[in-house]
Structures are given as C-alpha cells and as structure tokens.
Amino acid sequence: MGDEETEWFDEDGNRVDGRKADELRETTMEVGVLDEADGSAMVEIGNTRVIASVFGPQDLHPKHLQESDRAVLKMRYNMAPFSVDDRMSPGPNRRAQEIELVAKKALEPALELEHFPTAGIDISMEVVESDGGTRVTGITAASLALVDAGIPMKGMVSACAAGVVDDTPVLDVNGKEDKEGNADIPIATINRTDDDTESTEEDKITLLQMDGDLTTDQVDDCVSLAKEGCIKLYEQQRRTIMQKYNASEGGEQ
Amino acid sequence: MKLNERDIRQKVKEGERHDGRDLEEFRDIEIDAGYINETANGSALVKIGETQVLVGISIDVESPYPDRPESGTIVTNAELAPMADRDYESGPPRGPGVELARVVDRGIRESEAIDLEDLCIEPGEKVYTVFIDVHVLNNGGNLIDAASLAAMAALKDGYLPEYDEEEGVLDRDSKWKDIELSTEPVTATARKINGETVFDTTREEEDAQDARLTVSIDQDGQVVAMQKGETEPYSSDEISQAMEKVREKTEKFRSLIDEAVE
Numbered sequence: 001m002g003d004e005e006t007e008w009f010d011e012d013g014n015r016v017d018g019r020k021a022d023e024l025r026e027t028t029m030e031v032g033v034l035d036e037a038d039g040s041a042m043v044e045i046g047n048t049r050v051i052a053s054v055f056g057p058q059d060l061h062p063k064h065l066q067e068s069d070r071a072v073l074k075m076r077y078n079m080a081p082f083s084v085d086d087r088m089s090p091g092p093n094r095r096a097q098e099i100e101l102v103a104k105k106a107l108e109p110a111l112e113l114e115h116f117p118t119a120g121i122d123i124s125m126e127v128v129e130s131d132g133g134t135r136v137t138g139i140t141a142a143s144l145a146l147v148d149a150g151i152p153m154k155g156m157v158s159a160c161a162a163g164v165v166d167d168t169p170v171l172d173v174n175g176k177e178d179k180e181g182n183a184d185i186p187i188a189t190i191n192r193t194d195d196d197t198e199s200t201e202e203d204k205i206t207l208l209q210m211d212g213d214l215t216t217d218q219v220d221d222c223v224s225l226a227k228e229g230c231i232k233l234y235e236q237q238r239r240t241i242m243q244k245y246n247a248s249e250g251g252e253q
Numbered sequence: 254m255k256l257n258e259r260d261i262r263q264k265v266k267e268g269e270r271h272d273g274r275d276l277e278e279f280r281d282i283e284i285d286a287g288y289i290n291e292t293a294n295g296s297a298l299v300k301i302g303e304t305q306v307l308v309g310i311s312i313d314v315e316s317p318y319p320d321r322p323e324s325g326t327i328v329t330n331a332e333l334a335p336m337a338d339r340d341y342e343s344g345p346p347r348g349p350g351v352e353l354a355r356v357v358d359r360g361i362r363e364s365e366a367i368d369l370e371d372l373c374i375e376p377g378e379k380v381y382t383v384f385i386d387v388h389v390l391n392n393g394g395n396l397i398d399a400a401s402l403a404a405m406a407a408l409k410d411g412y413l414p415e416y417d418e419e420e421g422v423l424d425r426d427s428k429w430k431d432i433e434l435s436t437e438p439v440t441a442t443a444r445k446i447n448g449e450t451v452f453d454t455t456r457e458e459e460d461a462q463d464a465r466l467t468v469s470i471d472q473d474g475q476v477v478a479m480q481k482g483e484t485e486p487y488s489s490d491e492i493s494q495a496m497e498k499v500r501e502k503t504e505k506f507r508s509l510i511d512e513a514v515e
Contacts, residue, residue, distance in 0.1 A: 034305070034336060034337075034390060034391045035303040035391055035393060036303075036336075036337060036338050036339060036391050036392055036393070036456075037336055037391075040336070047290050047291050047292075051336065051390065052336075053335075053336030055339055058339075076335060076343055078332075078334070078343075080307070080309060080332070080386065080388050081309065081311060081330065081332075081384065081386040082289060082292060082293035082294075082296065082309025082310065082311050082384075082386050082388075083289075083292055083293075083309075084292055085291075085292055085425050086313075087311035087313060087384050087386075090330060090332055090345075090346075090386075091345060092343070122335070124334065124335050124336040126334050126336060126388070126390070128289065128307060128309075128388070129289050129290060129291065129292050129293075130292060131291065131292075
C-alpha cells in the first residue's frame with residue numbers, strides 16, 4: 001500500500017487512469033519492425049512497450065543442446081536501463097531469468113517444434129518502457145514475431161494480467177495498480193479461430209503466476225477476466241497479422 | 254542475400270554501391286526525440302536506413318569523486334541487443350559494444366558539451382549523474398554515427414529532475430531544468446573500402462571495409478574526438494581529407510537534431 005490511501009475508483013467507477021474495471025489500456029501492435037531478425041513485433045499497452053524478435057529455425061550450437069525430434073526454444077527477456085524510473089543496471093538478474101523460463105513455457109505448447117528437429121529458435125523480448133505487465137506484453141509480442149517469422153503454430157498466444165484493487169477485480173493492471181494493489185495474476189492463453197465456426201473458444205492457459213492476498217473466488221474472477229482480456233488481444237493480434245499478410249485486407253503478400 | 258565482399262569492393266572502386274547510393278551518400282535519417290513517454294529523462298530513436306538505435310537518458314544523484322567534489326558524472330553504456338544482429342549474443346558488452354559506448358562518450362565528454370560543474374548539487378556531497386544508455390535495436394551498419402546522433406538528440410530532449418535536498422530524494426516527475434549543452438558535437442565515420450572513401454556503410458559493406466575513421470566536431474568546427482578502427486593504415490593526407498569530409502557531412506546532422514527537438 002502507498003503512503004496515503006489511494007482512491008482506486010472515482011464515483012463513476014473509473015480507475016486511476018480513467019479505465020473501467022474490465023478495460024484494457026490503449027493497445028498498439030505492429031509486426032515486422034526490425035530488418036535483421038527473421039520475425040519481429042512491437043506491442044505497446046499504455047506506457048508499457050516491448051519489442052520482440054525471432055531468429056530461426058537455425059543451426060543450434062553447441063550440439064549437445066540439440067533435440068533429435070524437435071526444435072529447441074531459447075528465450076531472452078531484458079529491460080532497457082531507461083525502461084524504469086530508477087535506472088536498471090544492465091545485465092541478467094533472477095527476475096529476468098524466471099520470466100524467460102515462464103515465457104518459454106507459455107509459448108512452447110503453441111509451437112509445432114516437431115517440424116524442425118535439431119534446430120534452434122531464439123526469441124528475444126526487449127522492454128523499452130515499463131508501466132506494469134511487461135512479461136505478458138512480451139509474450140503477446142513474441143507470439144506475433146513468431147508468426148512474422150513463419151514458425152508453424154497451433155494457435156496464437158495472448159497474455160495479459162488481472163489484479164484486485166479495493167476488492168474489485170480489474171483487467172490489465174498498470175504499474176501503480178500492480179505495486180500498490182492486492183494482487184497481480186498474469187496469464188497467457190492459446191487462441192485460434194476455427195474457420196468453419198469462427199469460434200475462438202479454447203481453454204488452454206499456458207502461463208499463470210500470482211502474487212497477492214485473495215480468496216479462491218477472487219482468483220477465479222481474475223482468471224476469467226484475464227482470459228477475456230487475452231481474447232481481445234488475440235483479436236487485435238489476428239487483425240494485425242491479417243493487415244500485413246492478407247492481400248484481401250489490403251496487406252502485403 | 255549475403256553480398257559478396259569482393260563484389261562490394263570492386264563496385265566501390267568503380268564508384269558504385271549495391272543500393273545505388275553515391276559513395277559518400279547517407280541513407281534516410283529519421284530522429285524521433287522523446288520516444289520514451291515516461292520512464293526516461295530524455296530519449297531519441299534514430300533510424301539511418303535499416304539501422305535503429307534507441308538512446309535513453311536516466312538521471313541519478315550520487316556522491317562525487319573525492320578528487321572532483323564539484324563535478325557531476327556522465328556514464329555512457331551501450332547494449333548490442335541480440336535482436337539487432339544474428340551474430341550478437343546475450344551477455345556483458347564485449348569489444349564492439351564497449352568501443353561504441355566509449356566513442357559516443359568521448360564526443361560528448363571532450364567537447365565539454367555538458368559542463369560537469371553544472372551537475373553539482375552540493376560540493377563534495379551530491380551531484381547529478383547523467384546515464385546515456387545506447388540500445389542498438391537493429392544493426393544495419395554505421396552504428397557509431399547513429400548512436401552518436403541519438404545520444405545528442407536524447408540529451409537535447411533531456412532534463413534534470415528536481416532534487417529535494419531536505420528529503421534527500423530525486424523527484425523524477427518534476428523538471429528542474431534542461432540539460433544545458435554548451436556546444437553540440439556531431440559525429441560521422443569515414444570508411445575506406447578498396448582505397449575509396451565511403452560514408453554510412455551497410456552491415457555488408459562493413460565486412461568489406463579496410464579501415465574507418467570516426468571524427469566528432471563541435472559547433473565551432475573544432476575536432477573534439479577521433480577513433481581509427483579496423484586494420485588498414487591511414488596516411489596523414491587521408492586523415493586530413495577524412496576530417497574535411499566529416500565536417501561537410503555533419504552540418505546536416507545539426508539541422509536534423511534541431512528539427513527533431515522542439
């Protein structure tokens with residue numbers, strides 16, 4: 001909790017940044033933002049901005065890291081020194097290492113790695129500005145970069161967090177709500193669109209973390225809320241990819 | 254397509270480049286000052302062709318060095334992010350990253366663009382430290398020029414936050430004043446490929462280069478920093494020529510920075 005009691009909602013039920021409880025921050029997505037990488041994307045959610053890149057499938061060295069029946073994912077998560085108010089010293093830390101691990105597990109189930117035995121796929125997430133939700137924004141961006149790189153996937157991975165402030169579940173917690181609120185639950189889900197039914201309903205949660213102090217009912221509410229957020233992000237991811245690659249939507253071939 | 258070094262060298266000899274530019278012609282330069290919305294105390298994204306370099310300024314308050322109690326500090330650091338180049342790897346900066354940071358730093362430091370005593374809050378006790386963090390996002394060649402340009406634009410965009418002496422804390426959200434720049438050093442790198450002078454090289458052209466000479470020039474036309482790189486020697490005549498050519502090239506940089514900030 002902060003020094004003074006924060007008014008988490010105004011009389012109209014709006015949050016500190018003017019959003020409704022179930023509203024995402026303004027979100028911008030762009031694919032193909034880098035030229036050297038095989039795939040890349042930038043996702044900006046409010047003031048959180050992450051660039052993701054993919055190299056591969058490519059030769060993986062040293063050889064003992066190779067798997068004979070599938071490609072191996074390597075993940076990097078890094079915060080630029082100027083991405084936080086108090087400058088972050090460059091270099092790896094335990095938090096980044098953990099995020100690399102859970103982000104890898106969040107993406108892996110969606111990838112058809114069996115097509116590329118012995119190869120390596122390098123994913124990199126650079127946080128250039130942070131205001132809460134950098135790991136989920138990174139996963140959402142990485143998923144777009146994987147599509148941009150042409151890696152075959154079973155579905156798109158979309159990620160966002162829900163939390164609780166003032167006993168109310170809120171979607172996409174910003175930096176202040178994350179630091180001073182009761183809880184933060186980042187989740188990632190795999191989503192796909194069935195061409196026949198146009199249904200996007202899947203129930204595959206590939207990332208779940210939680211810190212806070214909640215009842216089990218509140219956790220359930222947060223997970224449902226975050227899942228809805230993931231669906232909204234998925235729809236935007238899909239539009240972004242379509243605009244770039246689908247000629248009928250006016251994109252590049 | 255990986256271009257053949259020999260083809261590049263041969264073409265340069267005939268005054269041609271694979272992308273159709275003249276030997277001394279720069280690619281399009283874009284400066285997006287204030288790229289970072291909130292967390293940095295100044296920032297700029299510079300694109301030169303496919304090269305993308307993001308520089309963020311962070312301000313901190315620290316104790317001064319005992320031998321310079323009235324001087325603040327400048328720290329320049331460069332990260333060649335693995336996403337920028339297939340050949341970059343994670344880990345602490347090595348040779349090329351360290352050289353990049355030091356060359357960018359030297360242009361700013363030696364021109365005395367930032368008066369270090371201007372960063373003093375309380376002599377012997379508290380001074381501002383200006384961190385200049387260079388983040389290379391895409392290596393399309395000519396990183397030194399792009400990073401130096403981004404650093405200058407970020408500093409010009411930058412500010413010193415208010416320091417609350419009673420509480421002993423930096424109020425990051427309130428601006429005290431702009432970072433005062435007494436001069437604006439600008440930096441360009443002349444390359445030597447097969448005996449010809451080439452500017453603004455691509456990544457492939459850099460594999461084919463014999464030598465490079467980076468020159469930083471301040472507002473009064475004084476040369477404030479230089480760095481020779483790669484293996485081939487320079488003659489003293491070639492050095493004079495390179496300085497003159499850099500002087501011509503950098504005029505444009507100054508107007509680009511002015512347009513981008515304010």
